[in-house]
Amino acid sequence: MNVVLIFLAAIGAVIVWWLAGQRLMSKPWLETGIALPETDRQEPPSAPAVKIGLFVFLAVVGAIFSLSISAYFMRMAAGDWWATPVPRLLWANTVVLLLSSGALEWARREARHDRMDRLQLALAAAFALALLFLIGQIQAWRELVSAGYVLADNPANSFFYMLTGLHGLHILGGLAVLGRTTVRVFATDVPRDSLRLSVDLSAIYSHFMLAVWLLLFVLFAGWANDFVDLCRQLIS
């Protein structure tokens, strides 16, 4: 459960940092009126609610994946584990997902500058690339199955299919939202502000899922084990 505890510690640090700015030491029973220091000053408008909502949601998704990864390490300790080979295709998929995320970052920049033509192109590219990633993942599954690495044979296989599946589902959900945003960009009557926000949110989500994928890839490739072993040696 170390992984999830580290994840929670990170979340906890964010919460503590946020709470530290909330005047938890104040004595509300002594303060009447509205001229409180923090409401008095004209703060720049904070992030829109959807954005905060997205970050909270990403924390939940992060919890799901860090728990799965915790389970992965704990299950790995049992004797019947042998690593699943990583199909070459995963490298290509990783590049595709990277490009997709990059395209969204580009879209974000174009949206900021109100260049609609390029924004359309960037979003369409991001969408197509993410779709390509999913197709690539399914192809990787098929390669593994045809090579005899089926789901129930070995816990490493089981985890591989489950985690890639879970990740794929999240990408699919992101694609649904991204598709909607892309359609909206091609429509003419959508207010720019809301469009910019949508692109922004899609980009954040996509970067997060990319980060999750990179972690999973490291895990499947076995580098994580080397890292853990190294840490163990350093401690002992």
Place this chain on the structure above:
Amino acid sequence: MVEIPSGSADAVPTAEVEDVELYHPKSWWTKYVFSQDAKIIAVQYSVTAISIGLVALVLSWLMRLQLAFPGYFAFIDANHYYQFITMHGMIMVIYLLTALFLGGFGNYLIPLMLGARDMVFPYANMLSYWIYLLAVLILVAGFFVPGGPTGAGWTLYPPQAVLSGTPGGSDWGILLMLFSLIVFIIGFTMGGLNYVVTVLQGRARGMTLMRMPLTVWGIFTATVMALLAFPALFVACVMMLFDRLLGTSFFMPAIVEMGEQLQHGGGSPILFQHLFWFFGHPEVYIVALPAFGIVSDLISTHARKNIFGYRMMVWAIVVIGALSFIVWAHHMYVSGMNPAFGFFFATTTLIIAVPTAIKVYNWVLTLWRGDIHLTLPMLFALAFIVTFVNGGLTGLFLGNVVVDVPLSDTLFVVAHFHMVMGVAPILVIFGAIYHWYPKVTGRMLDDVLGHIHFWITFLGTYAIFFPMHYLGLLGMPRRYHELGDTVFVPPSANTLNVFITVMALVVGAAQIVFLFNLVWSLFKGREAGGNPWRATTLEWQTPQTPPAHGNWGKDLPVVYRWAYDYSVPGAAEDFIPQTQPASGGATREVVA
């Protein structure tokens, strides 16, 4: 005595918070059924949760009948008994308590107490309820499928949960349970995002975090915890579904079933336990923290006194929330673990008692020299304190490995957790319903019926669970369908068992009085007016009662003070609403 100059900030413009565009329902269906109004969603959540809770209540009756009169009720065979246990536990913990506190009270109170018009994502909020209802229906479907619901115990430990020896293990039962939990978690996440973001973004002008009523603090912290803890259950359920349906071996060790070697091998049941309890222990506090918050507000309002140590109460809620994530393995002492881990988890378990005890002291000190009105909400709050202290103290026993190991499989544990996370939160729920029903419906609940309900429920549940500790100390095991002739259980213990069962029937029946009261008062109850308890918090200051769509009429409220200005010396009345500017009652005594 500290002089507070009356602020010059009386004439502040309203609505620094952007007024949100509300969705305005156009038909009866979108107004009352597929409603996006948090208040309607709250009522939907509450009615669904209480309805399914009644099913769980009847199941507990059936279990108690079997325990007291084994053999008399032929239809309660061992399989059914385990199914009843499982469904009773799961329904009560998740589908009743979690849903009612967060989905019910959270939805109703967060926007109103913070001065918001609604939740920030009303559409997701609506989906959250319908997905919750779907989860409940899937769960209930378990009763009607071949093999019946799962009988794996509410903890669903593998490998037994998915084997044919357990009711529902090789049929539909366990599948429906796992699907239902997954659906519940998805629905809850939608609601939970709403509660958190509404607290972060939807507060009225002047409502700083440290001016929020403790109810909101409790629900907010519990929601954050739930968002982080439910994923553990989610992952556990998905992995168990894989094991059951696709033949993987996440949790399943090599096993021989009915003389046949199963294809599983090498899986770790302990891994499931870690995941389950990583969710399971925070879950206790997910239920307890809203109860803590609500009870603080009930006590302060009905004792006409500011809450003692507000800051400490807030900190304690946050600290309890954080600590509850590192105590989970105290549920697994009997599974065996490295003694160093056992020591660690015993220590954290005892440490968590410190902030909890601070809260109890603060409640008692709030009562001290207060102007205590023994209204029904207050009676339930007092009953909660007594019950919670009792259940909490036995928790200190069980937190120690050496005490837990012999007691773990006895009724002592059943008595402990029923008192601390069964009866105690339920008492708060009752108190809260008596407290807020006038706001929800505009009418008071009947007092006489309420007193009948209170005394039978409070004394009755004590009569059920207090003696059960004694049975546990005798060594009477839990989870047993029938004891048979057992040397160490004297006949008097069986008499006590019968007594407990009779009390369980009585307490259950008393809830009919409560339900009748809920329905009867809806039509015939005394008109409540806008603020029958003369309370300070925002939900009592709405222009209409029950609050209309959008809650606040034209202008959003502005908050000038904290939530606990009761009996302020020099003030005209014994309460000052949060919306009242500082000009009146400028000089105040400071109780620090």
